[in-house]
Amino acid sequence: MERLTPEIAKLFAAKEERRRMLAALPFAEKVRVVRMQKMAAPLLRARGRPVCVWPT
DSSP, X not given: OOXXXXXXXXXXXXXXXXHHHHHTSOXXXXXXHHHXXXXXXXXXXXXXXXXXXXXX
């Protein structure tokens, strides 16, 4: 595998840490996160951003 620049390595580490944090949330908090994603999705799509909401 090719060597990663320090900036890219930092981004991957931050992404992994966020995934761990979300996985560690209690169930009720995860439901709240999904509800917020669903509310924000139309706004983000209108701005041309790709959106992926957790399925329920």
